[in-house]
Amino acid sequence: MSIIINQVSKKFGDFQALDRINLEIKEGGLVALLGPSGSGKSTLLRAIAGLETPDTGSIIINGKDATHLDVAQRNIGFVFQHYALFKHLTIRQNIAFGLEIRKHPPKRIKQKVDELLALIQLEGLGNRYPAQLSGGQRQRVALARALAVEPGVLLLDEPFGALDAKVRKELRAWLRRLHDEVHVTSVFVTHDQEEAMEVADEIVVMNQGHIEQVGTPAEIYDHPATAFVMSFVGEVNILPGVAGLFCNLPTSQSHVYVRPHELDLLHHEHESSTPATVKRIIHLGREIQAELALPDDFVVFANLSREKFAELNLEAGQQVFVKPQNAKSFADLHRAVLS
Amino acid sequence: MQLNKHYLLVAVAVGYLALVLFIPGAAVFYEAFHLGIKPFLSAVSSRDFIEAVKLTVIIAAIALPLNVIFGLCTAWVIARNQFPGRALLMSIIDLPFSVSPVVAGLMIVLLYGRNGWFGGFLENIGVKIIFALPGMVLATIFVTLPFVAREVIPVLEEMGSEQEEAARSLGASDWEIFWRVILPNIRWGLLYGVLLTNSRAMGEFGAVSVVSGSILGKTSTLPIFVEQAYKNYHTEAAFGAAVILALLGVVTLVMKEIVERRVHQH
Secondary structure, eight states: OOEEEEEEEEEETTEEEEEEEEEEEOTTOEEEEEOOTTSSHHHHHHHHHTSSOOSEEEEEETTEEOTTOOGGGSOEEEEOTTOOOOTTSOHHHHHHHHHHHTTOOHHHHHHHHHHHHHHTTOGGGTTSOGGGSOHHHHHHHHHHHHHHTOOSEEEEESTTTTSOHHHHHHHHHHHHHHHHHHOOEEEEEESOHHHHHHHOSEEEEEETTEEEEEEOHHHHHHSOSSHHHHHHSSOOEEEEOOTTTTTTSOTTSSEEEEOGGGEEEESSOOTTOEEEEEEEEEEOSSEEEEEEEOGGGOEEEEEEEHHHHHHHTOOTTOEEEEEESSOBOOSSOOSSOOO | OHHHHHHHHHHHHHHHHIIIIIHHHHHHHHHHHTTOHHHHHHHHTSHHHHHHHHHHHHHHHHHHHHHHHHHHHHHHHHHHOOOTTHHHHHHHHHHHHHSOHHHHHHHHHHHHSTTSTTHHHHHHTTOOOTTSHHHHHHHHHHHHTHHHHHHHHHHHHHHOSHHHHHHHHTTOOHHHHIIIIIHHHHHHHHHHHHHHHHHHHHHOOHHHHHHHOOOTTTSOOHHHHHHHHHHTTOHHHHHHHHHHHHHHHHHHHHHHHHHHHHHHHO
């Protein structure tokens, strides 16, 4: 089912959680709502679910105005950050809950629960209680429970937020595979840009109740529409647009944005290069990061491949020249990133 | 020296408990049974005693469900909503704990008694509240009002609203959410509240005695029966009824222990 968000606003007291949001989510997509806390991403998800009512605007699900429909009537599945499993019910009973509410015949329920237990690879654990499962297992049960009623839309609120890094990584890949099998229109909220890039077909970057950009992971990373997107998605050096620093750029813009791996280090001066001193060498494993001091004490980070690093033979204290391969500046003054 | 102090403290504590708890408790049973089982049996089979038990059970049977429903609604409203006056509402619910039961009884007399605010109106339509069952039920409801809400609010708060939201997203109605999700989660807290409400409802003396008029065989509950029998030198009857009340207390205590353990397991 497709979802159309039309001019949706929501305020909590004085806090503008959503400010005239417009968004279209295509049928069958796997979309990430990405943003820092307080950006409105969870509120938007809960508004789609019907767990929050927008102050203004409308939400169209599958061509039907759902703005004032109750959660129960929207045919959505919702997965919570802290699983929200029914503690007093077994895993089987949890998964069967929605089917029992819909008064499906017991035989059909049993069959469906078996199918879903196989899908989430917890066949042997159907009679356990949620407290006896690990976090990752619980979240898979929560997913199965939401999928049991065959919802038109699957909504996931920071689904991996409460899990440790390793389990999170496994579950991400699993969710991606699951979506490729089940094809249900899915929207998930995350503050982790890596997670959004890895799992989603399309990313909606949100900030302070606004949508900053909608695009594929590649579009978001390579062609950020705003200063906020550039700095929130991936690492970035932010420099004041002072004349003389990277002087091939229009200096009228207030700041210049350069990704660390898009800075070239040279031993000799070059057109549009800037002299710098190597302050520190940081080994990141696959890459080497150099902390560089520019004139006027501006600090930038440059990421180099191991080969490049070996070729340059860098040491702390050394004089080098920095040349950006790619630098951006934005007409809009970014709303709040410099931190 | 240290050891002596230690023993002294234990002796003081045990002595104190013996004086106020063990000896009086034992005395009740001794007085009821020291002439054998016969006086006890005749006391508990007297008409007035049976009427008192009946009345006590009826009052509890009306007050308990009403306070359970009220307590559940209040607990949910307080636990699930933030609104101005929330803290005030919580203290108002606790009011019956801080008001003397006698004052509570007096309040009801002042409202519904013959010369009370609603007295004239009630007399005209022929409804009797004071010196009758309705007044005693009102008094009992008042003194037992806070128990259920107080026990259920923290359990609801600890449970959080996510399970309810999950049930709603799965298509459950409010009614289904209550029976299938909320009730199983709060059942031990609720049962604890019910136990406390019941034991207080059956044991309440002050408020009920003010509104009842204490007519033996008519508006006398168990605690009132004890007082009246004792005043009229029917010592065996008084202690016989006291034994019943004491046993009720013991049963409540045991059940309370069991339930409390379950509450803390969850």
